[in-house]
Amino acid sequence: MRILVDANVPGAEACFGPLGELERRPGREIDAAALQDIDVLVIRSITRLDAATLDAAVARGSRLRFVGTCTIGTDHVDQAALARHGIAFASAPGCNAEAVVDFVLGSLLTLAERQGWRLAERRVGIVGVGNVGGRLQARLRAIGIACLACDPPRAEREGSEGFATLDTLIDECDVLCLHTPLVREGPHATHHLLDAQRIAELAPGTLLLNAGRGDCVDGAAMRQRLSGSGDITAVLDVWEGEPAIDPALRDLAAIATPHIAGHSLDGKLRGTHQIYTALCRHLGLPARLGLDDLLPQSPVSRLVLEGGLDAEETLRLCLRAVYDVRRDHDSLLRESRRLGMVAGFDACRANYPLRRELSTLTLELGEAASAHAAWLQGAGLRLA
Numbered sequence: 001m002r003i004l005v006d007a008n009v010p011g012a013e014a015c016f017g018p019l020g021e022l023e024r025r026p027g028r029e030i031d032a033a034a035l036q037d038i039d040v041l042v043i044r045s046i047t048r049l050d051a052a053t054l055d056a057a058v059a060r061g062s063r064l065r066f067v068g069t070c071t072i073g074t075d076h077v078d079q080a081a082l083a084r085h086g087i088a089f090a091s092a093p094g095c096n097a098e099a100v101v102d103f104v105l106g107s108l109l110t111l112a113e114r115q116g117w118r119l120a121e122r123r124v125g126i127v128g129v130g131n132v133g134g135r136l137q138a139r140l141r142a143i144g145i146a147c148l149a150c151d152p153p154r155a156e157r158e159g160s161e162g163f164a165t166l167d168t169l170i171d172e173c174d175v176l177c178l179h180t181p182l183v184r185e186g187p188h189a190t191h192h193l194l195d196a197q198r199i200a201e202l203a204p205g206t207l208l209l210n211a212g213r214g215d216c217v218d219g220a221a222m223r224q225r226l227s228g229s230g231d232i233t234a235v236l237d238v239w240e241g242e243p244a245i246d247p248a249l250r251d252l253a254a255i256a257t258p259h260i261a262g263h264s265l266d267g268k269l270r271g272t273h274q275i276y277t278a279l280c281r282h283l284g285l286p287a288r289l290g291l292d293d294l295l296p297q298s299p300v301s302r303l304v305l306e307g308g309l310d311a312e313e314t315l316r317l318c319l320r321a322v323y324d325v326r327r328d329h330d331s332l333l334r335e336s337r338r339l340g341m342v343a344g345f346d347a348c349r350a351n352y353p354l355r356r357e358l359s360t361l362t363l364e365l366g367e368a369a370s371a372h373a374a375w376l377q378g379a380g381l382r383l384a
């Protein structure tokens with residue numbers, strides 16, 4: 001059995017090596033020709049598997065029988081076309097959701113420090129309350145931050161209590177966090193969910209964070225709003241036209257990162273492992289390898305905090321001990337200016353440094369810091 005795996009899938013040798021002959025290829029180079037003698041394909045979000053690619057691969061006699069994407073999002077895969085050709089499909093729901101929440105909290109606390117405000121003073125609107133948005137809501141509520149949630153598909157299924165409309169969030173929230181999938185059609189389409197009109201309606205002082213999909217926000221309208229009065233703040237991890245993103249928008253975003261919100265090693269390996277177990281199930285084989293067999297020891301696993309910092313300062317410090325979002329912003333600016341946008345964007349992702357999740361850190365609190373114990377646990381920290 002021949003297994004083709006995107007070059008940026010960690011843990012592939014350990015997971016897929018025992019199941020067949022492994023071949024690696026950069027995700028953007030996986031096309032119909034590459035699928036010629038392949039039985040199993042393991043990808044991430046940058047490989048577009050549309051109907052034309054799949055039809056062409058099948059016309060060339062491809063033996064492809066299983067496709068797995070080690071990501072949460074599935075908009076890069078035409079699942080109907082896969083089904084039409086009898087090719088099984090698996091994705092990795094929730095795999096990197098905690099990493100995205102770390103990215104969101106790290107970004108908010110970084111901007112709070114830079115702009116001189118406190119998270120506790122802000123009301124956060126979460127658009128898309130699934131694996132990512134739901135975890136974000138839980139962690140924010142546990143530390144007493146007021147949240148409004150917008151998720152019309154869930155409101156339709158579960159009843160409207162606990163949900164608000166997007167327009168209410170725009171009217172009433174200081175921070176808007178987008179965690180929606182890219183859906184191009186239907187009653188809950190998210191393409192340009194934040195269109196020119198909604199972007200114009202954002203109140204001065206609003207902070208907009210998009211870690212869902214780039215096409216959910218009208219990039220040209222966002223650039224116009226940011227370059228006009230400059231009275232709102234944007235944190236953008238995802239972009240229209242990735243990796244050829246708009247350099248003007250990159251420069252206007254307070255935090256600009258190359259689609260890495262979910263790129264913790266834990267999140268990536270969880271994604272690989274979820275696809276490994278799905279493939280084993282598909283093949284009728286036992287999944288012998290556990291996720292813990294893949295995860296290495298964290299370089300920073302324990303911090304001792306004696307006191308003297310307030311709760312938000314403590315959380316910022318702990319987040320930065322495992323992951324500093326400013327590093328990814330700096331690296332996108334530096335590499336995209338040095339290598340050009342497309343090569344620079346992809347270089348940041350291909351050479352992504354080791355990053356662990358907040359939950360891998362255990363915090364020991366001295367007596368002076370113990371008042372923050374419950375708050376810090378709510379924020380996602382493990383206490384000794």
Ligand SMILES: NC(=O)C1=CN([C@@H]2O[C@H](COP(=O)(O)OP(=O)(O)OC[C@H]3O[C@@H](n4cnc5c(N)ncnc54)[C@H](O)[C@@H]3O)[C@@H](O)[C@H]2O)C=CC1
Pocket residue numbers: 072073074093094096097100127128129130131132133134150151152153154179180181182183188189190193211212213237238259260261262263
């Ligand atoms: N930047 C990054 O590195 C990452 C980005 N993502 C993106 O984030 C998206 C969300 O991830 P999860 O929460 O795990 O997915 P999920 O499927 O668990 O949740 C998505 C939620 O969005 C809701 N939704 C759908 N249409 C909506 C609309 N029109 N308005 C408001 N809500 C709507 C759904 O009902 C669902 O509850 C993924 O589809 C993926 O595109 C995911 C992981 C990492």
Ligand SMILES: O=C(O)C(=O)[C@H](O)COP(=O)(O)O
Pocket residue numbers: 008044045046070071072073074096259261262263
């Ligand atoms: O899981 C998803 O969905 C994501 O957006 C991924 O975290 C993105 O990772 P890459 O596919 O860009 O490596």
